[in-house]
Amino acid sequence: MGTRLLSGLELAHRLERVMPGVVVEAVPEWVEVSPQAVVDVGRFLRDDPELEMNFLSCLTAVDLLDHFEVVYHLQSLRHNHLMVLKAKLWERESPELPSVASVWPGAHLQEREAYDLMGIRFRGHPDLRRLFLWEGFPGHPLRKDWLGMPGQRMPGLETFPGEPEWRGEGRG
Amino acid sequence: MVGEPLVINVGPQHPSTHGVFRLKLTLDGERILDCEMVMGYLHRSMEKLAEERTWTQNIPFTDRTDYLSAMTGNLAYCLAVEKLAGIPVPPRAHWIRTIMAELQRFASHCMAIGTFVNDCGAWHTPLLYMMREREKVLDLFELACGARLTTNYMRIGGVARDLPPEFLPRLRELVKELPQRIAEYEELLVENEIIVARARGIGVLSAEQAIAYSVSGPMLRGSGVAWDLRKANPYAAYEQVEFDIPVGVHGDCYDRFLVRLAEMRQSVRILEQALDMIPSGPVQTPVPLALRPPPGEAYGRIESPRGELGFYVVSDGGPSPFRFHIRSPSLINLTPLPEMVRGLTVPDAIITLGSIDIVVGEVDR
Amino acid sequence: MTLLDSWWDLRDLGHAVAAFLEWLGDRGVPSWLPYLVSTLVGLMALLLWALLSQLFFIWAERRLLARIQVRLGPNRAGPFGLLQPVADALKVLSKEMITPRGADKVLFWLAPIGVVVPAIVALGVIPFGQRMVLADLNVGLLFIVAVSSTATLFVFLAGWGSANKYSLLGAMRSVAMLISYEVVQVLALLAVAVFVGSIRLGDIVSWQGRYNTWLIFLQPLGLLGFLIASSVEVNRTPSDIAEAESEIVAGYHTEYGGIRWGMFQMAEYIAGFVVAATVAVLWLGGWTLWGLEEWVPGWLIFLIKLYGVFFLFIWLRGTLPRLRIDQLMGFAWKFLLPLMLLNVLLAGLEMVVWKETEAPAEVVLPIWAVGNIAIGVGLVVGWALLMGHLRPRNRPARSLLVREVGQIYYRPLEEV
Numbered sequence: 038m039g040t041r042l043l044s045g046l047e048l049a050h051r052l053e054r055v056m057p058g059v060v061v062e063a064v065p066e067w068v069e070v071s072p073q074a075v076v077d078v079g080r081f082l083r084d085d086p087e088l089e090m091n092f093l094s095c096l097t098a099v100d101l102l103d104h105f106e107v108v109y110h111l112q113s114l115r116h117n118h119l120m121v122l123k124a125k126l127w128e129r130e131s132p133e134l135p136s137v138a139s140v141w142p143g144a145h146l147q148e149r150e151a152y153d154l155m156g157i158r159f160r161g162h163p164d165l166r167r168l169f170l171w172e173g174f175p176g177h178p179l180r181k182d183w184l185g186m187p188g189q190r191m192p193g194l195e196t197f198p199g200e201p202e203w204r205g206e207g208r209g
Numbered sequence: 210m211v212g213e214p215l216v217i218n219v220g221p222q223h224p225s226t227h228g229v230f231r232l233k234l235t236l237d238g239e240r241i242l243d244c245e246m247v248m249g250y251l252h253r254s255m256e257k258l259a260e261e262r263t264w265t266q267n268i269p270f271t272d273r274t275d276y277l278s279a280m281t282g283n284l285a286y287c288l289a290v291e292k293l294a295g296i297p298v299p300p301r302a303h304w305i306r307t308i309m310a311e312l313q314r315f316a317s318h319c320m321a322i323g324t325f326v327n328d329c330g331a332w333h334t335p336l337l338y339m340m341r342e343r344e345k346v347l348d349l350f351e352l353a354c355g356a357r358l359t360t361n362y363m364r365i366g367g368v369a370r371d372l373p374p375e376f377l378p379r380l381r382e383l384v385k386e387l388p389q390r391i392a393e394y395e396e397l398l399v400e401n402e403i404i405v406a407r408a409r410g411i412g413v414l415s416a417e418q419a420i421a422y423s424v425s426g427p428m429l430r431g432s433g434v435a436w437d438l439r440k441a442n443p444y445a446a447y448e449q450v451e452f453d454i455p456v457g458v459h460g461d462c463y464d465r466f467l468v469r470l471a472e473m474r475q476s477v478r479i480l481e482q483a484l485d486m487i488p489s490g491p492v493q494t495p496v497p498l499a500l501r502p503p504p505g506e507a508y509g510r511i512e513s514p515r516g517e518l519g520f521y522v523v524s525d526g527g528p529s530p531f532r533f534h535i536r537s538p539s540l541i542n543l544t545p546l547p548e549m550v551r552g553l554t555v556p557d558a559i560i561t562l563g564s565i566d567i568v569v570g571e572v573d574r
Numbered sequence: 575m576t577l578l579d580s581w582w583d584l585r586d587l588g589h590a591v592a593a594f595l596e597w598l599g600d601r602g603v604p605s606w607l608p609y610l611v612s613t614l615v616g617l618m619a620l621l622l623w624a625l626l627s628q629l630f631f632i633w634a635e636r637r638l639l640a641r642i643q644v645r646l647g648p649n650r651a652g653p654f655g656l657l658q659p660v661a662d663a664l665k666v667l668s669k670e671m672i673t674p675r676g677a678d679k680v681l682f683w684l685a686p687i688g689v690v691v692p693a694i695v696a697l698g699v700i701p702f703g704q705r706m707v708l709a710d711l712n713v714g715l716l717f718i719v720a721v722s723s724t725a726t727l728f729v730f731l732a733g734w735g736s737a738n739k740y741s742l743l744g745a746m747r748s749v750a751m752l753i754s755y756e757v758v759q760v761l762a763l764l765a766v767a768v769f770v771g772s773i774r775l776g777d778i779v780s781w782q783g784r785y786n787t788w789l790i791f792l793q794p795l796g797l798l799g800f801l802i803a804s805s806v807e808v809n810r811t812p813s814d815i816a817e818a819e820s821e822i823v824a825g826y827h828t829e830y831g832g833i834r835w836g837m838f839q840m841a842e843y844i845a846g847f848v849v850a851a852t853v854a855v856l857w858l859g860g861w862t863l864w865g866l867e868e869w870v871p872g873w874l875i876f877l878i879k880l881y882g883v884f885f886l887f888i889w890l891r892g893t894l895p896r897l898r899i900d901q902l903m904g905f906a907w908k909f910l911l912p913l914m915l916l917n918v919l920l921a922g923l924e925m926v927v928w929k930e931t932e933a934p935a936e937v938v939l940p941i942w943a944v945g946n947i948a949i950g951v952g953l954v955v956g957w958a959l960l961m962g963h964l965r966p967r968n969r970p971a972r973s974l975l976v977r978e979v980g981q982i983y984y985r986p987l988e989e990v
Contacts, residue, residue: 215739225820330820331894334639399972401894409987413987435979455975467973471975554899
């Protein structure tokens with residue numbers, strides 16, 4: 038019993054057969070595809086009767102300092118299996134990849150969230166605006182370099198954006 | 210007559226938005242032409258804050274995302290970290306977690322149904338009836354962990370402390386009492402013609418749409434998709450208990466409401482079994498305070514009262530998460546809301562929102 | 575004519591006032607003075623009664639609702655919390671009155687004042703006891719309907735003047751409701767008028783006293799229609815859609831605070847009293863109680879009936895959810911209106927038969943009562959089944975219980 042995690046290696050084989058050159062890396066836990074191909078890959082994964090990944094369980098992005106990783110957790114409700122799809126973006130300033138909202142409409146808000154907090158642009162998203170923060174908020178807070186706090190890995194800004202310069206000793 | 214459409218803001222301060230959530234409705238008379246959701250009024254940036262705290266220190270955050278269902282938040286996070294670090298959990302802790310999660314589901318559905326009927330226009334009577342039972346559940350939580358709402362009870366590798374000796378007898382009393390209460394609600398609410406008239410055929414979400422929009426929990430089941438992570442991917446002690454998955458047929462507000470009510474019955478059923486099957490033994494695997502899971506990632510998910518609550522955690526081997534993402538059912542269940550309310554009237558939009566049962570703490574995090 | 579045959583005639587306050595006026599007249603004062611005095615006394619008495627009743631019912635409503643909702647309700651201020659409404663009133667009086675910047679100042683200011691006037695004016699024709707009526711109009715019934723419906727105008731002014739979209743929606747709903755339910759209300763009253771042959775409220779009461787029967791037995795359908803229609807017009811749940819707290823915040827009085835809001839509240843209560851009083855007069859025999867009015871003050875009997883009817887509104891509020899506006903409109907036009915038309919027809923036929931056969935009332939009235947109740951129940955149940963319950967989509971349901979994940983049980987509602 039339980040949801041089966043599909044092996045990334047097996048998936049990579051399957052993907053290579055249909056779309057050669059699309060897989061960048063594959064390990065047992067996940068499979069990484071080229072960012073520009075996520076929509077095609079997603080459509081294939083969704084429509085293939087043996088995979089039928091019709092439920093986008095979770096879409097999120099991770100800032101790995103030198104690159105961004107967009108992670109898709111895909112679930113098949115009929116076959117009860119799960120797979121992890123990744124796409125790596127090596128662009129730091131304006132990372133961009135196609136939106137999968139046309140494949141799984143459930144990505145709509147999750148992509149907006151990733152855009153808002155991580156600053157990843159999803160090309161072709163029907164309504165790509167900030168979700169939680171207001172338009173014009175400086176920066177994308179979930180990036181590691183967004184705010185320098187003690188113990189932060191990459192010191193960046195000294196104060197919150199928009200906050201007046203603090204004077205005197207210590208904060209507060 | 211041709212006129213300008215009327216734009217009204219439902220929220221952020223409104224009796225029926227269950228928190229600070231805002232719906233921007235474009236109306237033609239009472240009919241909704243368009244609906245836009247505006248959120249973020251309760252955004253606390255938990256995902257960022259969590260990167261500054263140790264793995265154990267993050268547990269209180271999971272209380273405060275879905276503050277009506279703190280136990281399940283704890284559980285999902287602990288499962289994710291245990292998966293990441295490969296920490297075993299003793300059987301008694303599994304059972305305690307199951308009991309707590311089901312009690313929490315009951316309490317949370319009490320609120321969901323009560324506020325839904327309130328949105329239908331009942332003047333607080335069903336809500337206060339539901340509160341009566343929820344109170345008893347919260348008393349049990351208080352007994353177990355000293356807190357009623359933000360419980361912070363689960364720990365990585367088990368639960369914080371064993372149940373006090375009077376907990377199980379009191380739970381047994383409660384479980385004996387609840388079925389007749391649920392029967393009372395069914396009589397009072399399910400057969401209420403006004404509720405049928407108000408909620409039947411409103412906010413319809415077909416099964417295909419529901420799956421495509423990634424909605425989960427009672428909303429997915431209300432649309433007729435038999436999907437419950439407790440069955441599909443059993444965690445804690447769910448593999449050993451018997452229960453049914455309530456499924457709606459038409460995917461409207463009434464079905465979602467029925468599914469919740471039936472789930473309350475199933476929760477009681479699980480609790481009854483758990484009372485008989487809970488073993489004795491330790492409740493926690495010793496875990497170092499500054500836990501350093503090996504580099505890697507894990508996605509732990511459970512069936513929370515609102516749907517699939519997932520925690521995607523990434524570790525770089527440090528004492529705090531490198532990335533801490535909450536897959537919150539409340540947020541993702543909102544995705545199809547504009548589709549669902551388009552063409553309906555304002556009161557319909559209100560009850561549709563009520564039937565989705567969002568907790569803004571979890572929407573905004 | 576001597577009014578006070580014996581001292582216990584004083585039990586009816588109307589007698590006392592009349593005796594006082596007679597005494598004044600005997601003293602040779604100008605003829606307008608008794609009129610003035612009686613008007614002032616009546617007006618003061620009415621206002622005092624309305625305000626005290628309202629205060630009492632604020633408390634009673636909160637306590638009763640609390641009892642319905644398994645809680646205690648206000649119990650701190652004074653014994654049993656009886657002083658709670660006083661505290662509420664003081665709070666309301668001392669609050670700041672805010673006028674929104676975009677509001678139409680004149681209308682915004684006028685509406686809360688105007689909205690209580692119709693309610694109080696309508697009280698003037700209600701016979702509280704045999705002589706306890708401020709103005710015994712021969713068109714009392716019409717007067718009540720005509721005056722109380724003008725309150726909607728001020729509700730609309732409030733909604734329009736507030737420059738708030740919720741208020742506007744509430745006001746529009748209120749007007750739409752008035753148009754639908756006024757028809758039903760008038761038809762329900764018409765059947766009573768057909769039966770009694772008069773629209774003077776005093777005549778209707780004495781008719782019921784003469785035949786020792788209440789019109790509730792002869793006109794059950796009319797009462798049902800009137801109660802529903804009036805509960806819509808005075809904005810009580812399940813039809814408080816003009817206020818609809820969970821949808822449009824507070825409808826037309828969203829922007830009002832302080833005593834202006836208090837005025838709306840007062841208007842709502844007093845309008846509720848007028849409705850309850852109308853029901854008590856028309857269907858429950860007014861101040862008569864099968865001869866007991868000889869011994870018990872008539873106003874006491876009347877007030878007990880009135881409060882009983884008002885209690886019904888509170889009970890409904892604690893029990894029922896709210897309907898949607900189109901459902902409520904449909905209910906008026908598709909359900910109540912045909913029933914009320916049939917009811918008027920029935921009343922007319924019965925009166926004609928009675929007049930033609932000249933049968934004694936003791937025979938005819940019981941037959942009509944049994945017949946009308948049977949017809950009423952039959953019509954309501956039959957019509958309701960036809961309109962709603964027989965359709966599968968309107969039937970209560972239960973969710974399916976399944977054991978396996980992965981299957982899809984969805985069926986569109988249209989296929990049912």
